[in-house]
Amino acid sequence: MKQGSADPGLYEYSGYRGRPKLEWPEGKTCAVWVAPNLEFYELDPAVNPHRKSWPKPHPDVVGYSHRDHANRVSHWRMADVMSKHGFPGSISLSIALCDHIPEVVDDANERGWEFFSHGIYNTRYSYGMDEAQERAIIEDSIETVKRATGQNIRGWLAPALTHTPRTLDLLAEYGLDYTCDLYHDDQPTNVNVKTGQLTAIPYSLEVNDHYGFFIYNMSPREYADTLIRQYDRLADEGEKSGTVMCIPLHSYLIGQPHRIGPFEKVLEHIANDGRAWISKAGNIVDAYRAQVGGGI
């Protein structure tokens, strides 16, 4: 990015009209990817002066244990529902989960899911990191996921969405292909970086389960209805040029017993619609690049 500039210069402006037609495999109109966050939060993390880890003094019992529900209970519930309806995950991974609870990481890997980095812990933020520190967490991410799963990570969602002005350039330099941190479009976009190529894949905060339940205060059925409306519209518009819908999840939210049933109905709807290319982030980025290369 252009540090200090009013326009950070992340990408060129391109309005929705008159774009070249993006085509997804088999004539599908909307590429759908599901992005569960598999996270580990620390009970008593080191302090970052730019952002508090927990709203309460440590231990923040509800904050921590709510998130720990993911690894004990709700990951398994959510993952089974996804597999049942043919949805693979593209995992936003707290890298240290590979060390703490490899059972969860192994399960995702065995299901054929893809991993990208979400930082080391979701209680360690990039704000204030110098370049060496930021390189260290990228290298740690690449090496740890390779060791734990055999996979080469291809993407990044900043830990707790904390960035520095150099993050995107560093990701491209290390050969990562996509970022989930930019929310300007319903189609993939190439990002301006110093070297190499980095593609912004549409993620979503608006239909993120955290926003659904804690910003918009939706009931489980309202959230399910929101996802179905989001999908139906994007699948319609994708007739002109292929769209992307991401369903970003936290299993400790969507995997609660009152939410998983309505959510399953969403997956049934999308799977039965016939217009969805149900895929993973890396495949979507590859299909995009094969058509536009270094263009928009």
Add this chain to the structure above:
Amino acid sequence: MSLDSNYLEYPKRRRGMDHDYYPYSNFFERTPITWPNGKKLLVWPVISLEWFPIVPTDDPFRAPGHMQTAYPDYRHYTAREYGTRIGIYRLLDAFEKVGAKVSVATNSAIAQRYPDLVQDIVAAGHEIIAHSMDMNGTIASGMDEAEEQALIATALDGLEAVVGTRPRGWLSIARSQSFNTAKLLVDAGIEYMCDWVNDELPYQFDTQSGPVINIPLNHELSDRQIINVQQQSVDSYAESMEDAANWLLAEAESHGGRMLPMHLTPYIMGLPYRISSFEKLITGFAARDDIGFARGDEIMDSWKAQQ
């Protein structure tokens, strides 16, 4: 501001948890639990019975539901008292109608101020568990250990004086603990706490003074969270509880007994325009052979006997 060089050191990055309170455990790989009387799902109602002094102390923090306006906050003081005068009796009547025995997390100040209410609850076969002294009795790290110990002792003694037996369970205000709380609860003879929401069955929580059982009281399924925080209607609350029950019953077919915590607040659920929907919900649960209601101590004892 740059970060300390140790910000990228992770001394607790290791196999398992980053503390020694409990080991990792996969919910779906445990020996299935069998509940008494062939029930597949036990609904565990917990009513919080709270007294809010009109002078909040904010030490260490102000409890949810506490005073909000400048002194004197008549509106919140009296609206909370509505819960302990009217709402609680509506809930007790609703549970009596379906024959359910429940846990009531009670400030010891309630026992001292309204002993007849506590006697009514005990006489109906419900369980009294401890819930601090009054709603100024919040706990968080930074609190002096002796002060916390005294708070716990006062809460337990105050309930025991009216109930006649010592509570076996504890719920912290806002489920907020210090690093010392679980140990101090064990020292005080508490057998189970409800604060950690990381599971859907009881599990053993270790302290320097020995183990205590944690029975997770799901905060996401509380009337406070769904109705007050998320601003949903009582019908939406009831729909969520039914969806949860149905999902858990399906899981119980393959994985053994399940538990559905139902955390209630008299001044929230016990209102005239909400209580009928709630009565309909629990009447529906009571009509099903596979669903039962249980107190926390019954759930703990049944679970413990199967370990």
